[in-house]
Amino acid sequence: MDQLQIFSPATVANVSCGYDAMAFALESLGDEMTFRKNDLGKTRIVKIEGADLPFESNKNVAAAVAKRMLQDAGANFGVDIEIVKKYKPGSGLGSSAASGAGAAFAINQLLNNRYTKLEQLKYAMFGEEVACGSQIADNVAAALYGGFVLIRSYEPLDIVSIPTPSQLFVTVIHPQIEIKTEDARNILPKEIPMKTAISQWANVGGLIAGLHSSDYDLIGRSLTDHVVEPYRKKFIPHFDALKRAALDHGALGAGISGSGPSVFALVKGAEMAEKIAAAFNEVYKDSAIDYRIYTSGIAKTGITLSNE
Amino acid sequence: MDQLQIFSPATVANVSCGYDAMAFALESLGDEMTFRKNDLGKTRIVKIEGADLPFESNKNVAAAVAKRMLQDAGANFGVDIEIVKKYKPGSGLGSSAASGAGAAFAINQLLNNRYTKLEQLKYAMFGEEVACGSQIADNVAAALYGGFVLIRSYEPLDIVSIPTPSQLFVTVIHPQIEIKTEDARNILPKEIPMKTAISQWANVGGLIAGLHSSDYDLIGRSLTDHVVEPYRKKFIPHFDALKRAALDHGALGAGISGSGPSVFALVKGAEMAEKIAAAFNEVYKDSAIDYRIYTSGIAKTGITLSNE
Missing domain, CATH: 3.30.70.890 (GHMP kinase, C-terminal domain)
Known part of the structure; x- marks a missing residue:
């Protein structure tokens, strides 16, 4: 696989009573992201639509996550990233989480499923650190796992998927x-x-x-x-x-x-x-x-x- | 029905993380209690085995609960109560709750199911007040509902039964x-x-x-x-x-x-x-x-x- 396009959902964290422990993902709201291998060995943001986000690979959440995953894997390729934001950053709907979790998911695909879901989550949490200074799990876990998630514990990291009633x-x-x-x-x-x-x-x-x-x-x-x-x-x-x-x-x-x-x-x-x-x-x-x-x-x- | 014998289970409240909100009931440990209608219109403790508990109907939890339920219902009969305690009071295993919930359950039977389960629970909670000064719901709810219970709220009182894994x-x-x-x-x-x-x-x-x-x-x-x-x-x-x-x-x-x-x-x-x-x-x-x-x-x- 040399290229993929994904939908990375917006997420609602806390869910009233579950402060810092629960979140869920939205079906119809989220970002479109495209990841394309390149031969330059570099991670580049080549397009951002719908929001005023940094292009630099140490400031852009998706790029920072992608770069680190590729480095850790010793990959012999780089990646060009396009981000089409469908909702605004700063909304409280996990905008940085959608970018970070999306990158973790996509780079794992380009690396032929090298990482477990929990490892992808940890990379996405690194993205949250880039975005807001701390490795919060709730939004990125909801984006990666889908449905409702419970962050039962941070040390060790323990994510519990909770079923979603159909209606x-x-x-x-x-x-x-x-x-x-x-x-x-x-x-x-x-x-x-x-x-x-x-x-x-x-x-x-x-x-x-x-x-x-x-x-x-x-x-x-x-x-x-x-x-x-x-x-x-x-x-x-x-x-x-x-x-x-x-x-x-x-x-x-x-x-x-x-x-x-x-x-x-x-x-x-x-x-x-x-x-x-x-x-x-x-x-x-x-x-x-x-x-x-x-x-x-x-x-x-x-x-x-x-x-x- | 003029007489009935019941098994009222010991209960474990809190369950580590669920302080003041969770409890469960034991299958093989609990009290045996017998309730027999009498024509005197009085609630009497006629036998207590296995523990040194008060016989007075305003101090004995089972009697206090029974008396109040019969009074509220305007019953034309009294009840004789026998209590065989299989474990000691003061254990932290809901001894007073077993007595109070047992009485609420049994008197409701003698009154042909006059009360809902939530009403029985409220009488049993009154028993807890007699025993320890406050209307705690956890142990009595576990005894009455069985399995694991969650006390989601006190006002209004909201008890949620949680399924028990078979093993x-x-x-x-x-x-x-x-x-x-x-x-x-x-x-x-x-x-x-x-x-x-x-x-x-x-x-x-x-x-x-x-x-x-x-x-x-x-x-x-x-x-x-x-x-x-x-x-x-x-x-x-x-x-x-x-x-x-x-x-x-x-x-x-x-x-x-x-x-x-x-x-x-x-x-x-x-x-x-x-x-x-x-x-x-x-x-x-x-x-x-x-x-x-x-x-x-x-x-x-x-x-x-x-x-x-």
């Missing part, structure tokens, strides 16, 4: 404002009350049980976050109105995607996803803030090949 | 020392580090996923407790040695049962349960402390009728 859909609104990851981190307390922690892990248990048993009501009841949302929602204009609109119109639950500013709602059925999209639109339509709204199924298989 | 067994050692519930509560911090909380809810997620998918290794990896065990283990002589012995001999995991002093190990297979029992025995056999060791399956259905 689960998601609506996302991306208000196009900037939230600095640093601010989103710094606003969180270093300690939390035991009582709050207990209710959070009870909800994580409920969410995992609901996903396993396709119990949509249980999923909805468990999508509660007393730990992070009360702090971070301040960064997101109209957050309370968005959440109320989602719940009033029949969403299972709603919360902040990653560190925001995007807000997601999980729903039962594609029709409900459209209904919530309309409800989100009502909240934002008279706002001065640009926004995009997406509806999607859950990407059960994560990154997919699209070039055949 | 899951448990070994328990009860060192017969007294730990005051108050001490066990007071030693815990009121706040915990965010990082610790995250790893705890990741493990709860892993444990629930492991139980749902019969993934014994995942269950084992998830049986980790960074929140409570480091504090409470100080109350339990040889705790570290017991835990090491369990893990060295092939247990999936081990931890403190409830607030102790009992220590449980979850294992795959009945043979392994015996092996861990022997390993526990090795640790304690030269100790000056009296102890009992039990092996058991998981009680998939909770309290059972035994009088036919």
Whole structure:
């Protein structure tokens, strides 16, 4: 294989109660990436569409991941990378993760499946370090593994795939404002009350049980976050109105995607996803803030090949 | 129905990572209780075997629960209760819960299924208040619902039954020392580090996923407790040695049962349960402390009728 084109999905991390431990991948939103072997032995970004991202191979996440994987493998070829971004970086939808995980997946293919999935994940996590300074696993794991993932442990790295109920859909609104990851981190307390922690892990248990048993009501009841949302929602204009609109119109639950500013709602059925999209639109339509709204199924298989 | 005899199981609460949110019921260890209608309109404890428990109907947990249920129902009969305790109170194995849940289950039968399971649970929780001053749900829910339960929420009360893998067994050692519930509560911090909380809810997620998918290794990896065990283990002589012995001999995991002093190990297979029992025995056999060791399956259905 000398060339491949892939779809690398957008991802929602945290999923309300599962702060820093859960994420899922979107089926209809993500980046298109093309990887072509070259004889120069160099990793080059040859095209970027849809976002203002660096071309330098030590700053561009996809290039940094690709370069390191090829080096570690002692590959005798380089790679030309094209990136077509379908949603904006800084959305809280795992934009850098889509690039990093996409590169890890694609380079592994060009190297004839040299790496295990867990090894690909570690390269993708290196990409997250390039993007934001730390090796976060949630978004890249969701992109690589697909569906819902649980980061059970970092040391050792232990990723658990959680089944996705067939009628689960998601609506996302991306208000196009900037939230600095640093601010989103710094606003969180270093300690939390035991009582709050207990209710959070009870909800994580409920969410995992609901996903396993396709119990949509249980999923909805468990999508509660007393730990992070009360702090971070301040960064997101109209957050309370968005959440109320989602719940009033029949969403299972709603919360902040990653560190925001995007807000997601999980729903039962594609029709409900459209209904919530309309409800989100009502909240934002008279706002001065640009926004995009997406509806999607859950990407059960994560990154997919699209070039055949 | 004028009379019934039941088996009300011992229960293990917390299950390492699931502090105040999870519990399971034992198949082979529990109390035998007999309930017989009387025409006096009074609730009486007529026999207690195996433990030194109060006979007064406002102090005895079973009697207190029975009395309140009969009163609330406006029943025209009283009940005579016999309790045969097969394990000692103060073990951390839900002794009061077995009595309270047993009474709630039995009186509901004598009242021709007047109450829902959730209502029975609330009466059993009242029994916990009589026993220890607060309406804890974990042990009573495990006894009433059977198998593994998740207390997803207290307000509103939301109990989630989690499936039990068929080869899951448990070994328990009860060192017969007294730990005051108050001490066990007071030693815990009121706040915990965010990082610790995250790893705890990741493990709860892993444990629930492991139980749902019969993934014994995942269950084992998830049986980790960074929140409570480091504090409470100080109350339990040889705790570290017991835990090491369990893990060295092939247990999936081990931890403190409830607030102790009992220590449980979850294992795959009945043979392994015996092996861990022997390993526990090795640790304690030269100790000056009296102890009992039990092996058991998981009680998939909770309290059972035994009088036919």
